[in-house]
Amino acid sequence: MGEVIGEFKSVTKRFGSAVALDGLNLKICRGINGLIGPNGAGKTTAIRLSLGLIKPDAGCAELFGLDCWNNSLAIRGRVGVLYEKLAFYDNLSGLEQLRLMAKLKGASDSVVKLRKLLCLVELDESAHGRRVGGYSAGMRQRLGLAQALLGKPELVILDEPTANLDPLNRAKILDLVVFLSREHGISFLISSHILPELEKVCDNFILMNKGKLLRQGVLEQMLDKSSLLSVVKFVVRVQPIEAVAALLGDEGYVEDLLVIDDSLHVTVKDATLFKQRLPLLVGQVGASLDEVRMVRSDLESVFKSAVTEKGA
Ligand SMILES: Nc1ncnc2c1ncn2[C@@H]1O[C@H](COP(=O)(O)OP(=O)(O)OP(=O)(O)O)[C@@H](O)[C@H]1O
Ligand SMILES: [Mg+2]
Secondary structure: OOOEEEEEEEEEEEEOOEEEEEEEEEEEEOOEEEEEOOOOOOHHHHHHHHOOOOOOOEEEEEEOOEEOOOOHHHHHHHEEEEOOOOOOOOOOEHHHHHHHHHHHHOOOOOHHHHHHHHHHOOOOHHHHOOEHHHOOHHHHHHHHHHHHOOOOOOEEEEEOOOOOOOHHHHHHHHHHHHHHHHHHOOEEEEEOOOHHHHHHHOOEEEEEEOOEEEEEEOHHHHHHHHOOOOOEEEEEEEEOHHHHHHHHHOOOOEEEEEEEOOEEEEEEOOHHHHHHHHHHHHHHOOOEEEEEEEEOOOHHHHHHHHHHOOOO
């Protein structure tokens, strides 16, 4: 893990009788941080807390060594944010909207600089003067990102930045995040449910559920721990593939079964039982087994296993 720039220490936050954060401990590092967890895990609450928008009931959240609640103005001067639900003035042009936000944030509102910022997030000149109401979902997201980048923040928090975007636009937004991180030294905290994409770009992962930290670290640390978990993936090359797939589909320990090209991708709850049963099933249909390979768990299976573990 890289240099720590933020930390939650045993943070609890309740809304009435609902406990949104329950003694949450986490570290935000320099680089790109992925904040993951199921719906209702507390990700957006954690984000609002780190911006000093809400006060913890217990514990403290710090960014850059400053308590987020007691220094919220200083924090918001150094942090940019793209909220889960984007709200724009639809009758303003993209440029006018950005200029308004720059004024409110106390950032430079020079038109030249703002146009440059819009181009940086790949909203080209032809879009600057157009009404935001006519922007596509991808363009609105880019404008939101430009807004988050106003005032040269050290950390940019993105809550579900790629929700509602098509795969091409999702990839483009994340490419932009990587570029801004590598070339401009901006750190990111990204909350998202699209794990295979986060897996590609994040330096550090924070996995939470029910207001608590489940695990945190670089991808290797997340995946290593998964070897202790019960869900394991195998790639099986077998002929004829359909007959074996049909039999495996009826086995109780098989969680998921996919035929991709000439291989079976099997996710199992019990690897030992799978390895015992596979040769028997193959023999039963007179098939030939060419290869059985265990696949390292990916972030998605870590996520699934961790949030379904007892007590998680
Ligand atoms: N203002 C609020 N009033 C009441 N309950 C709230 C409030 N904000 C959050 N909660 C509750 O706190 C819990 C955590 O919500 P939060 O929005 O932080 O989750 P999340 O991880 O962002 O979920 P999602 O992935 O669906 O965006 C949920 O049970 C939610 O209902
Ligand atoms: Mg949320």
